Amino acid sequence: MNTHRLKTEVINSLFILSGALLLALGLVWFFIPNGLLTGGSAGLSLLLHYISSYSVGFIMLAINLPLLIIGYKYLGKMFTLRTILTIVLISFLVDFGIEVLELKAFVLDRVLASLFGGVFVGLGLGLVIKGNSSAGGSTIVARIISSRTEIKASSVIFFIDLIIIGSALFLFDDRVSVLWSVISIYVTTKIIDFILTGRLDKKVVYLVTNKIELFKRLIKEELGPHGTVLQGQGLENDEDKRMILIVVEVSKLQVLRKMIKNNDQDAFLIISEANEMLGRDD
Structure with a gap:
């Protein structure tokens, strides 16, 4: 491995590490204590966590690792390895923060939690993507479907988020939390755009x-x-x-x-x- 490639991989790793930490904190500090959802595999993991006794980290691994095996040929070797690292890291940090460090809610307010949680998750995902990786889930499914059909990856991701939010509306009586989750997903999307393209005034x-x-x-x-x-x-x-x-x-x-x-x-x-x-x- 030449010096330039080594430097690139070190930078990618720092982006992934920072992104995974921010995303995990967003889930532990804001989303989980306030019963909120986000998009993608993290959102599905939260949804399943709320209706089961399994930890968020365990569910994230259970959802993503099979998808990575299926989607390996569509993602490429290095991207798959980085994504596995990212998913394992996020899963570990979430469960470690809850079970070992016993981190408490940063704020018990759905409005503030949806906004600041969206910022944390958006920053985390943005940095992970800048590290040439992904948090798995809908990204993997989107790549597989878009490579085999004419459907855009962004449309697949949006549809998956729609299913998660729609399921929550039927499963939970607290529709206010679900609606604030939609706001949070919007905030997350805007923050990701800011990280990847920069917000020019x-x-x-x-x-x-x-x-x-x-x-x-x-x-x-x-x-x-x-x-x-x-x-x-x-x-x-x-x-x-x-x-x-x-x-x-x-x-x-x-x-x-x-x-x-x-x-x-x-x-x-x-x-x-x-x-x-x-x-x-x-």
Whole structure:
């Protein structure tokens, strides 16, 4: 193993270790004491834990290890090994925290637990994924199904989460906890996105106008010199059109809107999220 690969594996291992610890703390401190659920195999493990006498860690192993054996050829050797390490580590940390360290609830409040638990689990899963691993469960099933069908992996994961939440609605009388679990899953998803793509406080703006030269000058003066002029064509009459593509800080969007309102009422504006930016912006 060369030095670069060794360094990569060490970094991956640190991500996995940190992620497993945060995920386990999220379950032990917030979810389990408050009777909440999350998504994926962790959510299914919590659901089965609430209706049985088995520990969360044991159930996680029982669910995931058979799936890993089945899905080995779809995941690859190294990814499978990292995932096994991750699952064993999370399972151990959860049961160790409850049975040996006897960790208590960080807070006994479903609202706070769903929010902060979602943050902890989201951070944990995000770091695990950055470590080129997974927490198993729905990720494995999603990879298998998406490789054999045209169904997207994200759709499979969403459907599995839907089944878990739907089952909880039928099994438990406390529907408030189930609904707060949905909020927690949403928080977890957003935190994972933040970890993997970074949350940029910027928007992508497309400006279609007949006054390109005027807006090029105004944008340089008010917003900065970076941007691109694109050539296009109208669908209805094949008329040549030009548009300006720029990335704008959210705090300066109102400046741009006012600029357009004052100079071209017929301009067409599209604003979208800038989830990730790489390279130069000029």
